[in-house]
Amino acid sequence: MNARVVGRAGGERADGEHADGERASGGRASGGRRVNARVVIAEDAALFRAGLARLIEDHGHRVCAAVDDGGALLAAVAEHRPDVVVADIRMPPTHTDEGLRAALEIRRQHPGTGVLVLSQYIETRYTARLLEGSVAGAGYLLKERVADVDEFAGALERVAAGGTALDPEVVSQLLRASRRADGLTALTARERHVLALMAEGRSNAGIADALVVTGGTVEKHVAGIFDKLGLLLDEADNRRVLAVLRYLGA
Amino acid sequence: MSVRSRGAAARAVLVAPLALAALTTPVAPVALAVRAALAVRAALAAPFTRRERRELLFCLAGLPFAVVSPLVLFVCAADLSWLAGGTGRGNPSPADLAIAGACVGLLLVLAVSTGAARRLGALPRGLATRLLGLRVAAPPARRSPGWRDGAGRRTWPGPGLRDGGGWRVVAYLLAKLPVSLIELYAVFFWIGGLVNLSYPLWWGAFRNHPPGVRLSPVPVFTPLGLFGAGTFRVATLPGTFAAAAAGAAMLLAAPWVTRAATSADAWLIRGLLGPGRLTQRVRDLELSRALAVDDSAALLRRLERNLHDGAQIRLATLAMNLGMAQKKLGDVGEVPDAAAARELVGAALQGAKDALGELRSLARGIHPPVLDNGLADAFSSLAAGSAIPVELEVGIPVRPTPAIETIAYFCAAELLANAAKHSLANTIALRAAGQSDVLLLSVADDGTGGADPALGTGLSGLAQRVAVVDGRLTIASPPGGPTKITVELPLRA
Numbered sequence: 001m002n003a004r005v006v007g008r009a010g011g012e013r014a015d016g017e018h019a020d021g022e023r024a025s026g027g028r029a030s031g032g033r034r035v036n037a038r039v040v041i042a043e044d045a046a047l048f049r050a051g052l053a054r055l056i057e058d059h060g061h062r063v064c065a066a067v068d069d070g071g072a073l074l075a076a077v078a079e080h081r082p083d084v085v086v087a088d089i090r091m092p093p094t095h096t097d098e099g100l101r102a103a104l105e106i107r108r109q110h111p112g113t114g115v116l117v118l119s120q121y122i123e124t125r126y127t128a129r130l131l132e133g134s135v136a137g138a139g140y141l142l143k144e145r146v147a148d149v150d151e152f153a154g155a156l157e158r159v160a161a162g163g164t165a166l167d168p169e170v171v172s173q174l175l176r177a178s179r180r181a182d183g184l185t186a187l188t189a190r191e192r193h194v195l196a197l198m199a200e201g202r203s204n205a206g207i208a209d210a211l212v213v214t215g216g217t218v219e220k221h222v223a224g225i226f227d228k229l230g231l232l233l234d235e236a237d238n239r240r241v242l243a244v245l246r247y248l249g250a
Numbered sequence: 251m252s253v254r255s256r257g258a259a260a261r262a263v264l265v266a267p268l269a270l271a272a273l274t275t276p277v278a279p280v281a282l283a284v285r286a287a288l289a290v291r292a293a294l295a296a297p298f299t300r301r302e303r304r305e306l307l308f309c310l311a312g313l314p315f316a317v318v319s320p321l322v323l324f325v326c327a328a329d330l331s332w333l334a335g336g337t338g339r340g341n342p343s344p345a346d347l348a349i350a351g352a353c354v355g356l357l358l359v360l361a362v363s364t365g366a367a368r369r370l371g372a373l374p375r376g377l378a379t380r381l382l383g384l385r386v387a388a389p390p391a392r393r394s395p396g397w398r399d400g401a402g403r404r405t406w407p408g409p410g411l412r413d414g415g416g417w418r419v420v421a422y423l424l425a426k427l428p429v430s431l432i433e434l435y436a437v438f439f440w441i442g443g444l445v446n447l448s449y450p451l452w453w454g455a456f457r458n459h460p461p462g463v464r465l466s467p468v469p470v471f472t473p474l475g476l477f478g479a480g481t482f483r484v485a486t487l488p489g490t491f492a493a494a495a496a497g498a499a500m501l502l503a504a505p506w507v508t509r510a511a512t513s514a515d516a517w518l519i520r521g522l523l524g525p526g527r528l529t530q531r532v533r534d535l536e537l538s539r540a541l542a543v544d545d546s547a548a549l550l551r552r553l554e555r556n557l558h559d560g561a562q563i564r565l566a567t568l569a570m571n572l573g574m575a576q577k578k579l580g581d582v583g584e585v586p587d588a589a590a591a592r593e594l595v596g597a598a599l600q601g602a603k604d605a606l607g608e609l610r611s612l613a614r615g616i617h618p619p620v621l622d623n624g625l626a627d628a629f630s631s632l633a634a635g636s637a638i639p640v641e642l643e644v645g646i647p648v649r650p651t652p653a654i655e656t657i658a659y660f661c662a663a664e665l666l667a668n669a670a671k672h673s674l675a676n677t678i679a680l681r682a683a684g685q686s687d688v689l690l691l692s693v694a695d696d697g698t699g700g701a702d703p704a705l706g707t708g709l710s711g712l713a714q715r716v717a718v719v720d721g722r723l724t725i726a727s728p729p730g731g732p733t734k735i736t737v738e739l740p741l742r743a
Contacts, residue, residue: 045563047601051570058574090558120562143562147569149577 037083037160041066042073042099043118044091048143052086055146059153061160070098077106077113084114084160088143089126100126107138114159118143122169124177135245136238139165139201154206164201164241171199174248183247186228194221199244203237293502305508306440308381309433312515315374316430319423324354362416365409371419374426374515375523384516386524387533389415414526422522429518432511439504442471446497449490470496473503542718553616560608568601621659624649625682628659632680637670638695639677646684650741657719658682658691661712661737665693668708673697673733684741691737699731712737719743 039061043049046068053063064080067073069092077085085106089099103115114137117130122142130138139159145167146152155165175196178184187195197207208218222240226233231243316322327350332342342350361367368389378384391409409416449470467483470493474480484493524530575594578587585591621628626644633640650658662680669678675697683690703709703725713723716737727733 045559045567048563048567048570051567051574051597055570055574058577095555120558120566143566144569146566147573149570149573 037061037157038080039063039156039160040073040076040080040082040085042068042070042076042085042087042091042102044068044088052146055149055152056086056156058149059156061156069093070102073099073102074105077110081110082113084116084137084156086116086118086156089117089119097126100129104129111137113137114162115139116141116156116159116165118146120144122167122173124170124173127166127170127174131245134238135164135201135241137162137164140170141165141167142169155201158201158203158206163203163237166200168196168200171196174199174245178248180229180247180249183229187225191221191225191228194218195225195244198222198225198240199248201237201241299505302505302508304381305505305512306437308377308512308515309436309508311377311381312374312426312433313430313437315423316427318370319427319430320354320358320420321424321427323357324350327353358420359411362413362420363409363411365413365416367416367419368409368413371415371422371523374422374519378516378519382512382516384519386520387530389418389523389525390529418522418526422518425518425522426515429511429514432507432514436504436508436511438471438476439473439500439507442476443497443500443504446471446493446500449484449493449497450487453487453490468493471500472496473500538718538720541714545715545718553612556608556612556615561605561612564601564605564608568598568605571595571598571601617656618659621652621655625655625658628655629662629680629682632659632663632666636666636678638673638675640666641677641679643679643681643683646682646689648684648741650684650689650739651743653743654689654719654739654741657715657721658689658737658739661716661723662691662693664708664712665735665737668701669693669695669697669733672701673699673731675731675733687741689739689741691739692734694732694734696732698729699727699733700729701725701727701733701735709735 039056041049041052041056041063043052043066049066049068053066056063064082065076067076070087073085073087076082085103087099087103089097091099099119100117103117106113107115115130116139117126118141119126120143122140127140130140137159139155141152141155145155158165175184175192184192184195193211194207197210202210204215204218204222207222208215211218223233225231226243229247231247234240234243328342328346331346331349335343335346358367361370372388375386375388378386449468467485467489469476469481469483472481482492484490525533571594575591575598578585578591578594580586618628620631625646629644630642633642649655662682666678666680669675673695675695677696679692679694681690681692681694701709703713709723709725716723716739719740720743721737721739724736724738725733727735
């Protein structure tokens, strides 16, 4: 696992459906094992930036650069070609969405680099823009999630490995606003919970960890959900996330 | 409620009695002499300024409007009727007057209902804008009465008979007649003055008769008349110097006569050719409402920004530090990394204190709790917190509404902060007095002056906030100081 990720960081990462599947397996495995990712941080609040860097290094990753605006982020990514970028959405000079715009640019120019955007708000519009096209290697979390250091590190590793990490708040907004609310009523409370965790981008192993159940139980729930919602069950995590999000109308 | 914060005042006086004395000493006699000299120079130079030329031009350009005055038209029409009647004798008969009245009335009705009156009114308004710098908005356009034929085409090309704007132009033309006479008089001051002044120059050219010849004297114009009574006559060369002196005096007086005439005309234009008092009031209210909406939107945006960049990010950092510390402490038993955990908890504690400080100052910025006890308390707490000693005098018998108190408080806070930042003053005097229905707030300092709302957003922002409640902010801050800024606020809003 280690070697594979480092090798990919060397620049021979492929994109597309097949790679999505591969990365998804990496994401699934990251729940337990350690991935040595190279990270670039963009955040304008100095204290938070320093704390973030420390947290990430404590988890065995390497912070190549920590910058404080969108332009510097693009330059740092071009220079270091990191596995994953952690970017604040609202940064100087305009304090609106330059972090997100830089993130989209990175996703366009360097498809191999995962992008995890942080914000103090959840904006559904931002979610839609970030996940446009593909959910692979993308994440959107509230800043306060960093308090659960292991959860946050897990999300970071998932995105670095090409997986998805969506904030529970994003998912609950989607669930609330879903046009298919009637279809969701058919699910049991447990299945709805599993659906939410799936939408966050977690693998079966991750869901099993979060719910403190066995992997087999999770697989059973997942199969039940796909059956009730009329979706095609797909083994690859990313395509699974995509299917769930499409269903929810993201 | 009548409070005078003697405590704060006494404290401030103790701190800097000398500087205060300097602030309250009457203006020195030397300064008075300088001021008088400047006034004389201004009076002597007045006839030659650009402004005078423009005012004179305005008087000249406005004269033709007297001709279309309804009164002049009426007299002309009556005379024409009288001439056409063929008798050519005696006074115009009542029939002549009736015909003239009908003609002029019909003309006015036509002019108003077709919009010609409005177009005519635009001319003096434009002249006033170009020459006097008087900006008067056009009266709001009246919707056409919408007389339409069967096909839906409009059949009447003007604003109709009930166009108040048009009738007010007619009123202006009526009232303009006496004003025109004053304007004509002002023009006479200039021309008569110049002619008188030139007497000594041409006297020799025409009066070179042999000695002993008695010449008829030449009349000299005076403000009292052109010929005959009111003028005096000169018959000798030394006499022409008296004429020249009279001319010079007239030229010196001419600017003031011109200004009186143009002021009267400007008053008429403002009152009759503008949008009218109610409409103007509506416009002012619309403007101040827009300001209020902008102000509150800007306030909310600033608040969000402060929360986002301040307390929120500090709390997120604090949570992150605590999360990392928790991990360093381990789940049970032996602490794996006590040193790092201690450091992280320390950082978290500091973060919590900083966040509390941010939140406190933010909350106070929204509504200072001290304001609950009235402005007197709030001002004395402001004065106590000022970097420069403040002499405080508060007398507010009737408590203003909360909105006014808040505006007054933030004005005082901003003005004190401005004075502390820019004025290099030794003392500041903060006075608040409640009169019948006005709250007068003044902040004066003995600093360097030169406060200009155009230079920064602070003063103009304050003026905007004050304007929202129909208040007024006046700045007196000559370069070199002292500065006195006065805020007038209504007691209720």
